[in-house]
Amino acid sequence: MRVIVGIDESDESFYALEWATNNLFNGIVGGEPNLVTLVHVHPPSKRYGVAPSAIPAGPGVTAALPSTGVVDSERRAEEQISAAVLSRALEMCSNKVKAETLIVEGDPKDMLCEISEQMKVDLLIVGSRGLGRIKRAFLGSVSDYCAHHAKCPTLIVKPPAKD
Structure with missing residues (x-):
């Protein structure tokens, strides 16, 4: 599978991974080990394709852009966050399921659906933050979007109820 x-x-995504490793993957299915791809999507970097640190924005007006050092620093910070998140997730998978990692850039809801289609996966698992209707309408919901747009079955794992 x-x-x-x-x-x-988020804690919710790690709870979804924990739930999946404890409840879905029981070693070997059909003689083949299960393979889980842990996907971390980070937002696009604010890369500016202009070499100088300032460009003309109109007559007598100059717009400042971040230097390449700032952009490189932002990219390194994103890579460190991704590495830390996936390292923690890989540790949770050890001795339970074979896992690989993938880091992509873009909108999480779009990228998860796109990758699951490209890789022809059997199941997409996402956590749920438990947003109410109003917050979900304004903030959007990755899990809701994936449930409606992914071309494979989607499992949304809700966190346990808080007392």
Whole structure:
């Protein structure tokens, strides 16, 4: 069985991974070990394709852009966050399921659906933050979007109820 688990910095995504490793993967299915791809999607970097640190924005007006050092620093910070998140997720998978990692850039809801289609996965697993209707309408919901747009079955793992 080929599975993708969407992982971000949230406790809900790690709970979804924990739930999946404890409840779905029981060693070997059909003689083949399960393979889980842990996918972390980070937002696009604010890369500016202009070499100088300032460009003309109109008559007598100059717009400042971040230097390449700032952009490189931002990219390194994103890579460190992704590495830390996926390292923690890989540790959770050890001795339970074979796992690989993938880091992509873009909108998480779009990228998870796109990757699951490209990789022809059997199941996409995402956590749920438990947003109410109003917050979900304004903020959007990755899990809701994936449930409606992914071309494979999608499992949304809700966190345990808080007392």
